[in-house]
Amino acid sequence: MSTYVESIKSEYLKNVIDNAIEKNINEKEFIQALQEVLTTLEPVILQNEDTYKKYALLERLIEPERIISFRVPWLDDNGKVQVNKGYRVQFNGSIGPYKGGLRFNPTVNQSIMKFLAFEQIFKNALTGLPIGGGKGGSDFDPKDKSDMEIMRFCQSFMTELQRHIGQDVDVPAGDIGVGAREIGYLFGQFRKIRNAYEAGVLTGKGLSYGGSLARKEATGYGLMYFMKEMLKANNIDTNGKTAIISGSGNVAIYTCEKAKQMGIKVLAMSDSNGCIYNENGIDLDYIKEIKEVRRSRIKDYLNYNPIAKYFENSSEIPAIYNIKADIVLPCATQNDINLETAKLLVSNGTIAVGEGANMPCTNEAINYLIENKVLVAPGKAANAGGVATSALEMSQNSMRTSWSFEETDKKLENIMINIFNQCQNACREYNLGTNYLAGANIAAFKKVSEAMLAQGII
């Protein structure tokens, strides 16, 4: 586990970090996220240390308001009873109802839920919309499950979750392993149990029952709007650049779509087994067919395009990162890029890294990239377009209306430009150069801490 920057001067901040590590010693992803955020906050902490200390602001900020952990029993297609773990972490509700996705993946545990919910607090604050931070999920593995198994699992999961959520309480959405199909089954069960049409209780819904146009595209499009703005601020044009995108799920697919619209050639995409490389640029229609329709492996791309190449993952460094590109867009999962991979990216001449996933770079990796002048679009800012558009979906549900694709997409673009400006302004105010990670953390912390202090010791 990495140590925090030894140069921290604030005794208060040091103590909080040390205690947090001790108290959460078995939760390595959560400690990683805490260190990533807290170590960048020192300039603000030093300005207001006495107040933060007096009101135990940081101690309260890093302790979830509530963690719900529950049993999810369901029947598989053979009539056998299966049991999974279910979670919802309601981390911080000072700005609005808890908001954040649900992840269904066998790696899910309390540490991963807490790191995601913690990051979500700051991400949601940056959107400027009234949403607090939460996250949930299960260690259920949706791979190779039948549609009926997925439905029965979602129904059982919601049978418990429904008592903890509501459109003014906590509003879940999708994340890894949870897309439109799962949200549909979850919403159906919620509606049946509650006997009320509370459309705003979940986002990422289908368009026929309260979903928002552009939500499906929002995280990926938003990532590229942020990237374009960041490059523009550094006098770099997107047109004619090359990119690689790890992952091939919701975020990766719509990142690729927007990148292509911006004149960027996407050379490679991946899944957890390996990557496909197409030197003429990835044909996204094939990826959509393989991943959105057939729910199959990325290797199948070779059946559509035999001249493409497939590289299986075989070492610490995922195969995709061996392919040189100007822009690297990790859109799969956490800790995809470690220090060794970051060194490879720097030696390959990477100009920019855009974090579509949550915490895809280890702390050592992201610091190395920044120190070596790679422009990094940090996840909690750059991938905020998804949750921002979820909040727009909530607005439309409350107003009982729906906006056009163009209108919603334009709002999304403006939100992403605004988020970049917040990061840049914080960088200017605190002399942080192009350390947009620190800029994002500081800008978000200022909003959350102000709301928390105003609401007293709760």
Ligand code: NDP
């Ligand atoms: P999907 O389930 O649609 O896709 C996930 C992709 O990541 C798949 O290609 C998957 O490959 C790959 N992946 C998952 N786990 C691993 C792993 N352990 N190692 C390597 N590859 C893996 O999820 P999303 O696209 O929605 O989410 C991707 C990332 O973006 C996550 O970090 C999520 O938290 C983040 N995010 C999502 C938002 C959203 O709106 N959906 C918003 C903001 C961030 P395989 O099929 O082989 O598992």
Ligand code: 2IT
């Ligand atoms: O990580 C994220 O921001 C998401 N998975 C989206 C959350 C949401 O509520 O839309």
